[in-house]
Amino acid sequence: MAITLKQLHYFVALAETGGFGTAAQAVHVSQPALSAQIRDLETHLGAPLVDRLPRTIRLTRRGQEVLARARRILAEVGDLEQAVRWHDGLSGRLHLGVIPTVAPYLLPDVLTRIRARDLTLDIRVREAQTDALVEALGRGQIDAAILALPVPAPGFEAIPFLSDRFLLAGSEQRLQTWAHQAARLSPHDLVPEQLLLLDEGHCLADQALEVCGIPARRQVDLGASSLSTLCGLVSEGFGLTLLPELAVRTEAAAARGLRLMRFAAPEPQRDLALVHRGGGDGAWAADLAGLLRDAGSTLVARARDLVPVAP
Incomplete structure (x- = not known):
């Protein structure tokens, strides 16, 4: 299974909010749905990306690297969408x-x-x-x-x-x-x-x-x-x-x-x-x-x- 933009989007939200519940609210999905996507991403990469603490999460070293790359990828995708969306001007x-x-x-x-x-x-x-x-x-x-x-x-x-x-x-x-x-x-x-x-x-x-x-x-x-x-x-x-x-x-x-x-x-x-x-x-x-x-x-x-x- 390939890494998806959805997984990267959810992971960035998790890293920025510091918790599964708040991240799920930020991206407008249920907490189990977000947790499942994060687990799938970790499985695909073969390493844990977050340490699950009692009231928060902490990025692992691998997670910090993935976060930096995920942000760049999502920014590039945003630029691509922007270029197509505004090909004919402000619209x-x-x-x-x-x-x-x-x-x-x-x-x-x-x-x-x-x-x-x-x-x-x-x-x-x-x-x-x-x-x-x-x-x-x-x-x-x-x-x-x-x-x-x-x-x-x-x-x-x-x-x-x-x-x-x-x-x-x-x-x-x-x-x-x-x-x-x-x-x-x-x-x-x-x-x-x-x-x-x-x-x-x-x-x-x-x-x-x-x-x-x-x-x-x-x-x-x-x-x-x-x-x-x-x-x-x-x-x-x-x-x-x-x-x-x-x-x-x-x-x-x-x-x-x-x-x-x-x-x-x-x-x-x-x-x-x-x-x-x-x-x-x-x-x-x-x-x-x-x-x-x-x-x-x-x-x-x-x-x-x-x-x-x-x-």
Whole structure:
């Protein structure tokens, strides 16, 4: 009996979840069915792949080797399916990953644009931090991801689609402190102790620290889980934060006490890109990047209407 893709899929699920019950739930089969497939795989390979412990499993040395190869095989199969599915452009099924500081602002507009082009496209969205999306992309669990450059892993193709500038956000009283130097305000002028950022793991927090020239996280108050939380805090006078243009329209409307100020040129920014594994016909990725560029440019233009760029 030959090894099947089903067996490899089940084995990867088992390794990632750490238990037969949770793995069975993840792949939507009964636990006996999953256990039988794992036993058949071990029989075919002639070696145990997992140590069955009372409440969990542990991969054997052979199991760790099989896991690495199984992930590569499943990713290759995913690429094959993708190449055939999207031979004629963006159509069929799309598994898209998006970082949390982009998803709530860009997705509503871009999904509307995608639906206007093709109502039959089946879109599945996963919102997660950069490292999780890069891992999912490498395993073939998603087709593409919207990330901020640079991508923290080699081997992917990136199509930049938007330069998203940062604005200084805070209460009116807080920003009044900087009014006298608005024409020459630099991120490096900010006092680290006044800066609030997203909790560790969000790439936006790392980018903000970098543009402000702050080398150590311990100097900054980190802990908010979303930009909306940050904007609510700073609008009430609890420090300052950096807000990307992409989020300006939504957050300015939600936090009524929020005030925004631009930095002097060159304004700090993040560069957003559509990242995919590459290979085959990349027309679908170019199509999608074009839609992202259109949607993003619209949001940025609205932000610049609210907070004009200095002439």
